[in-house]
Amino acid sequence: MKVLVTGGAGFIASWIRRELLARGHSVLVMDHQDRRTGLAPGEEFFLGDVRDATAVTEAAAHVDGIIHLAAVLGTQETISNPRPSAETNILGSLNVFEAAAQYNLSCVYAGVGNHFMRLQGTGCYTITKSAAEDLARMYNAYRDGGRITIVRPVNAYGPGQSIAAPFGTSKVRKVMPALTCRALTGTDIEVYGDGTQISDCVYVGDVAKAFVTALEHTAVNGPTEKPVEVGPLESVTVNDIARLVAEYAASVTGREPVGIKHLPMRPGEVPNAVVKSDTTTLQQIGMTAADFVQLDEGIRRTVDYYNESWLPGYLAA
Template sequence: MKVLVTGGSGFISGWVRKELLARGHSVLVMDHQDRRQQLADGEEFFLGDVRDATAVTEAAAHVDGIIHLAAVLGTQETIHNPRPSAETNILGSLNVFEAGTQYNLPVAYAGVGNHFMRLQGTGCYTITKSAAEDLARMYNAYRDGGRITIVRPVNAYGPGQSVAEPYGSSKVRKILPALSCRALVGNPIEVYGDGTQISDCVYVADVASTFVTALEHTAAHGPTEKPVEVGPLESVTVNDIARLVAEEATRYTGREPVAIKHLPMRPGEVPNAVVSADTTTLQQIGMTAADFVPLDEGIHHTVRYYAEHWLPGYLAA
């Protein structure tokens, strides 16, 4: 297949593109920023924004399937500025679903692992991504050509994920870069809340494999009955994740593991929340979380990446 990947220059998208190429597919990368210089063999670039219905329809006319990853991210960030996430995550997704339906294309849509929290007054990111899930179900039920499988990863992590302030330029804080960078420079790891909440993490290569498998399954058999949830078999607390990162960082710093510092919960975060995946849903596409990268191994790869690729530049700045 030739596959359109929206938001094609992002963190998860980069791993999805590698997985598609490894399986013999070709890729049309769509992004609103011109990143065509980053293309690999087997990839083409389409400059466009998913909020532009004409651009999405034009891109869809040249492919055999779509993996829709374009989104405005953030928890408290989208609370203070909700309009961009509403425009991209809802209207942009509507454009993708409409174009996919027009051309009878299989679509794998990136839902959100904490979808249930939209009922608890959480951030605009969760609300808007969940609204797009409702649209996907509508297309599958009532529109000829609606072939959309929802894929819900929990927190994806791994090498290459962007680093937020004060250690990088990203505006959105992600758990593993935030913990890893603090530990590597010897600062206490900051955990919001008491750290007993469950916020499961899944290695990005497994997320990418799931998206591609979900698209291939949808092309052959139609959309899955339930959303495909992507996460580990066993849940751990945020404190557990922090401890693993702190211990892994000592391999590179030679210092004792840094302390864990607890901060008040941020707007949009729910105390004692349990963000985990129903991994039995992977069976719908012939996958199992038993084959996923274990958390300790994934954290080893991730902390090593930041130690080797981020830390030298940060120390030299």
């Protein structure tokens, strides 16, 4: 199968591309920035923006299936500037779904693990991504060629995730890099709120397997009845995650574990939120969260990656 991956230069996309290639598929990488360098054998690049319906339709004409990841991310960022997320996450997804229906392609759409929080005053990211889920359901119910499976990962983490200020240039702060970079540099970890909220994390390699498996399943059986939720079997608090990162980073650096500093929650964050997955939905595509990388092992892999690949350059700068 030749698979179009929108937002193909992103973090999760890079792991999905490797998983697709490992299973014998070929990949058409679509991104709005020219990322032709670094393509692996079996990959081609298509320069285009999902907001451009013509570009999406042209890309879809050359593939057998689509994994739709392109999105404008961020909670606080999309509150202060909601228009880009609305244009990309809703209209861009509409373009992808329309192209998939036109060519009768199987499609997997990346939903959000905290979809339910759109009813609780959360950010435009969750609102717009959830709106696109509604569009996917409409296509499946009423449009010929509607073959869209929704996959909802919780917080994906692992090697290669971008780093936000003050340690990197990414515009969007992601949990695991933020915790890890502070711990490796001997800086107290910052946790928003009291840290008792549950915000489950799932290793990115397992997320990639779920997306590719969902696409293969959809190609044969059609879309799943329910969204496929990707997360761990056991939930932990943000404080638990922070402690695990601090303790393993200390073993790597030879210092005492850094402390945890609590800050006020930011706009779009919901106190006492519980962001977790219904992992029984994985059964629809023949998967189980029991096979996923455990949190402590995933954190070890992630901290080791940043210690080896990021920290030396940061300290030398």
